[in-house]
Amino acid sequence: MLKTLILAAGLGKRMKSKYPKVVHPILGKPMIKWVVEIAQNFGKVGIVLGYKAEMVKQVLPEDIEIFIQKEQLGTGHAVMCAKDFISENDDLLILYGDVPFISKDTLNKLIEEHKNKKNEVTILSAILDNPSGYGRILRIENGKIRIVEDKDANKEIKKINEINTGIYIFNGNFIKKNLDNLNNKNAQGEYYLTDIISFADNISTIVVDDIFEVTGINNRIQLSEIEKEMRKRINRKLMLEGVRIIDPENVYIDPDVQIGRDTIVYPFTFIEGKTVIGEDCEIGPMTRIKDSTIGNNVKVIRSEVEKAIIEDNVSVGPFSRLREGTHLKTKVKIGNFVETKKTIVGENSKAQHLTYLGDTTIGKNVNIGAGTITCNYDGKNKHPTFIDDNSFIGSNSSLVAPVKIGKNSIVGAGSVITDDVPDNSLALGRARQIIKENWVKLKREANKNATNKE
Numbered sequence: 001m002l003k004t005l006i007l008a009a010g011l012g013k014r015m016k017s018k019y020p021k022v023v024h025p026i027l028g029k030p031m032i033k034w035v036v037e038i039a040q041n042f043g044k045v046g047i048v049l050g051y052k053a054e055m056v057k058q059v060l061p062e063d064i065e066i067f068i069q070k071e072q073l074g075t076g077h078a079v080m081c082a083k084d085f086i087s088e089n090d091d092l093l094i095l096y097g098d099v100p101f102i103s104k105d106t107l108n109k110l111i112e113e114h115k116n117k118k119n120e121v122t123i124l125s126a127i128l129d130n131p132s133g134y135g136r137i138l139r140i141e142n143g144k145i146r147i148v149e150d151k152d153a154n155k156e157i158k159k160i161n162e163i164n165t166g167i168y169i170f171n172g173n174f175i176k177k178n179l180d181n182l183n184n185k186n187a188q189g190e191y192y193l194t195d196i197i198s199f200a201d202n203i204s205t206i207v208v209d210d211i212f213e214v215t216g217i218n219n220r221i222q223l224s225e226i227e228k229e230m231r232k233r234i235n236r237k238l239m240l241e242g243v244r245i246i247d248p249e250n251v252y253i254d255p256d257v258q259i260g261r262d263t264i265v266y267p268f269t270f271i272e273g274k275t276v277i278g279e280d281c282e283i284g285p286m287t288r289i290k291d292s293t294i295g296n297n298v299k300v301i302r303s304e305v306e307k308a309i310i311e312d313n314v315s316v317g318p319f320s321r322l323r324e325g326t327h328l329k330t331k332v333k334i335g336n337f338v339e340t341k342k343t344i345v346g347e348n349s350k351a352q353h354l355t356y357l358g359d360t361t362i363g364k365n366v367n368i369g370a371g372t373i374t375c376n377y378d379g380k381n382k383h384p385t386f387i388d389d390n391s392f393i394g395s396n397s398s399l400v401a402p403v404k405i406g407k408n409s410i411v412g413a414g415s416v417i418t419d420d421v422p423d424n425s426l427a428l429g430r431a432r433q434i435i436k437e438n439w440v441k442l443k444r445e446a447n448k449n450a451t452n453k454e
Contacts, residue, residue, distance in 0.1 A: 002111065005079065005092055008022045008047055009050025009078055014219040019052070038104060045065070049068055050071075051072075065085055076195065079175070080179055093168070102213050106210075121174070123147075123197070123206070134150055135148060135164040147192075162205075164194060166193075178199045212226075243265065257274070258275070263279060269284035270290075290307070298312065298313070299315045311332075314329075322339075326343050329349075332349055344361045357385075359385065360385040
């Protein structure tokens with residue numbers, strides 16, 4: 001069995017932030033969650049927290065075991081704080097909250113090496129052209145290995161370009177027995193987890209293939225750079241799977257997004273959260289979609305979509321806003337400056353211009369005229385509006401909820417509707433037009449005469 005312990009107690013001073021480093025988001029997801037989600041593939045997960053631990057806890061799953069490091073006295077001390085998590089019968093994988101992109105494949109290779117060689121310790125290392133600042137892998141007699149931190153290394157050791165990534169698998173019995181042997185007699189006065197390595201007789205390394213996987217984040221520049229690289233990889237993967245991204249450098253897609261083949265994504269588009277988009281769609285330009293489900297052959301142009309469902313063959317935009325609870329059924333058209341919230345729009349219905357639809361259920365083949373508003377809020381409560389099949393709502397109408405428009409009915413332009421409209425009816429809710437001929441001319445003459453008298 002394998003347990004994973006994630007070390008995430010640090011302050012992260014170089015982030016210059018009032019928030020713990022590991023809660024800073026990468027592609028919409030807190031840094032620490034990337035590591036937790038990888039670790040959960042391998043069994044039980046524990047995490048060592050310190051600075052503003054309560055804030056970090058808020059973004060963690062409930063099944064994570066949490067340990068507190070009150071003083072940051074080094075990686076060895078952090079593991080000491082989680083000693084109760086370590087089992088003699090389970091191997092222990094060490095990961096870090098600020099190294100978010102270690103892959104499942106790399107960890108599987110590390111685990112395989114550890115099991116096959118029955119190691120006490122297995123180290124994930126990397127080869128760098130410029131290893132300055134990193135602990136070096138120093139191989140000594142009888143197959144033993146030491147890790148020498150950069151600040152403690154002499155000139156010869158600093159020439160070594162194989163570095164320690166800090167990711168290890170320990171035999172549970174070995175690490176539990178040797179934690180108490182650590183001391184802080186070094187340049188930084190800390191308890192180095194690396195010192196345990198020197199006690200191991202059975203030890204080996206695996207060199208990581210992709211240095212990006214073990215790149216840590218210490219400041220906002222690195223955060224930006226690593227996020228840019230991850231976006232590039234996400235876009236590349238989607239393109240290789242058959243998605244056309246017109247300008248990958250100006251399209252921002254989160255890691256959990258799914259997009260079908262032959263869909264086109266135009267520049268300045270953000271697709272976030274757990275959005276799923278079907279095949280043959282056109283998305284963007286200048287569009288934001290979050291946590292939504294979109295069918296096949298859908299067009300979303302210059303619009304905002306959040307927590308919505310859009311079925312096949314729907315057209316949205318430009319300048320539409322679909323809010324939470326919107327459900328557009330097949331062949332619906334939602335046009336410019338239309339906003340929807342908690343609204344179902346039935347098959348082949350359309351609202352093309354300047355409309356607000358809130359808490360509304362619309363049937364099939366309905367036409368919503370420009371300027372229509374469902375007045376769903378009375379200042380205290382929200383109320384529903386129902387518009388049945390084949391109805392026509394004239395331009396600049398206000399439907400004061402709760403209200404129902406029956407099948408095959410027409411609401412005249414400019415109407416204020418406060419009562420239900422039966423099927424097959426015409427509803428008019430406006431004042432009678434009055435014309436006063438020559439009123440403007442007479443008014444102007446009267447004003448002119450009054451001015452002359454003054």
